Each structure stands twice: as C-alpha cells, then as structure tokens.
Amino acid sequence: MTFPVANIPVITVDGPSASGKGTVAERVAAALGFHFLDSGALYRLTALSALKRGVALDDEAAVAALAVELPARFRDGLVWLSEENVTDAIRAEAVGEGASKVAALPAVRAALLERQRGYRQPPGLVADGRDMGTVIFPDAVAKVFLTASAEARAERRYKQLIEKGNSANLPALVADMQARDARDTARTVAPLKPAGDALLLDTTWMDVESAVQAVLAHYASRQARSKQGN
Numbered sequence: 633m634t635f636p637v638a639n640i641p642v643i644t645v646d647g648p649s650a651s652g653k654g655t656v657a658e659r660v661a662a663a664l665g666f667h668f669l670d671s672g673a674l675y676r677l678t679a680l681s682a683l684k685r686g687v688a689l690d691d692e693a694a695v696a697a698l699a700v701e702l703p704a705r706f707r708d709g710l711v712w713l714s715e716e717n718v719t720d721a722i723r724a725e726a727v728g729e730g731a732s733k734v735a736a737l738p739a740v741r742a743a744l745l746e747r748q749r750g751y752r753q754p755p756g757l758v759a760d761g762r763d764m765g766t767v768i769f770p771d772a773v774a775k776v777f778l779t780a781s782a783e784a785r786a787e788r789r790y791k792q793l794i795e796k797g798n799s800a801n802l803p804a805l806v807a808d809m810q811a812r813d814a815r816d817t818a819r820t821v822a823p824l825k826p827a828g829d830a831l832l833l834d835t836t837w838m839d840v841e842s843a844v845q846a847v848l849a850h851y852a853s854r855q856a857r858s859k860q861g862n
C-alpha cells in the first residue's frame with residue numbers, strides 16, 4: 633500500500649543566506665525523526681557539476697540537462713556527486729556564486745522541482761531553502777521564514793570562516809550578504825519571499841536552540857489546528 637503523499641507532513645524553513653535556517657532545519661528534523669532536504673545543496677551541486685564539465689553557467693539548456701541527471705546522494709551528513717565526496721567542495725565561495733547564478737534560470741528550477749518533492753517520504757520532511765513554502769511544498773503543514781539582519785548574518789559567517797582558519801573581512805561580508813539578498817529577492821522566478829502563511833522568525837537576537845524550539849512549537853500548533861480541520 634502506498635501512503636498518500638498529502639498525508640506526509642512537511643515543515644518548510646525558508647530565508648536568506650546565513651540566516652541559520654540550515655542548522656535550525658536539520659535540528660528540527662532530528663528532533664522529529666523526519667527526513668531533511670537542503671535544497672541549496674542541489675543548486676550548489678548543479679553549479680559544481682557545470683564547473684567541472686566546463687559548461688557555461690548561463691547556458692540554460694545545458695545546465696538544466698545536468699540538473700535532471702544530477703547523480704546526487706546525501707548520506708550521514710556527507711554529500712556525494714556520483715562516487716566523489718563533495719561535502720566541502722560545494723561550500724566553496726565560487727560554487728556558492730555559481731549556485732546563485734544557475735538558481736536564477738527557470739529551466740534549472742523546473743528540472744529540480746520533482747526531485748525536491750521526491751524527498752517527501754514518511755514519517756515527514758523538513759525542507760530548507762528559498763522557495764520551499766511558496767513553490768515546492770505550498771501545502772506544507774507548517775512554514776517558517778527565518779531572517780536576521782545582514783550584519784548579524786555576516787558576523788555569523790565571519791565567525792565560521794575564522795574558526796576554520798580562513799581570513800575574513802567583516803564589512804566585505806556585510807556587503808556580500810546585501811548583494812546576495814538583492815539578487816535572490818529581485819529574480820523573477822521563485823524570488824526569496826515569505827509564503828503568505830509563514831511564521832516570520834527574526835533570529836538576530838535568538839540562539840539556535842530557541843529558534844529550534846520556536847519552529848517545533850509552531851509545527852505542534854499547526855498540526856493541532858489541522859486535526860481540528862482548519
């Protein structure tokens with residue numbers, strides 16, 4: 633017997649880069665024993681695949697063809713492209729830049745749509761990205777839009793870079809955050825914006841654990857409501 637997909641609960645966590653949504657979404661998934669989808673990783677993998685094969689990032693048809701066939705696997709916190717462990721490679725700055733470019737191509741977004749929906753498996757899914765609540769899972773039981781000021785997000789990124797032994801420049805990171813927000817928000821296809829029915833969670837002054845608890849509480853209240861039939 634197949635389980636009707638509409639009965640599989642989905643929690644969407646959308647928001648700008650470095651808002652902490654990945655960490656929060658992953659912990660919420662672990663707390664509930666749900667599957668976890670890092671949709672940004674799919675755009676990063678698409679960009680990496682294009683860069684490796686010498687496909688121009690603005691060649692929409694060729695990049696979309698790569699996205700359809702993407703031999704991506706996620707296992708135990710590691711990301712694989714075919715037989716290659718690309719967990720660190722997809723986090724490189726150049727790949728992030730490339731991901732932002734290929735994510736603006738409608739054919740690439742269309743190519744990744746069904747693949748993303750395929751992650752909706754029992755007992756449930758927590759999906760993190762930019763358009764999870766608006767485009768990919770509009771029927772999600774609970775939607776959250778996580779924000780934080782550009783300064784707070786730049787500071788988090790700064791700490792991560794320093795901890796990993798990289799050099800970093802805070803004003804440059806703030807400027808980069810603002811430029812990326814503008815690009816993700818202004819694009820015509822699936823722009824970054826909260827779903828009408830999303831809970832807005834500003835984490836500028838909030839730690840990760842409080843944000844996780846807020847998402848879990850929101851899910852519990854939405855679930856109670858949907859059981860009452862509204």
Ligand code: DC
Pocket residue numbers: 649671672673675676728731732733735736760761762763764816
């Ligand atoms: O969340 P991230 O930094 O890994 O995302 C990488 C890029 O992909 C970023 O520029 C936004 C884009 N993206 C998107 O357009 N839609 C998604 N659902 C997820 C990411």
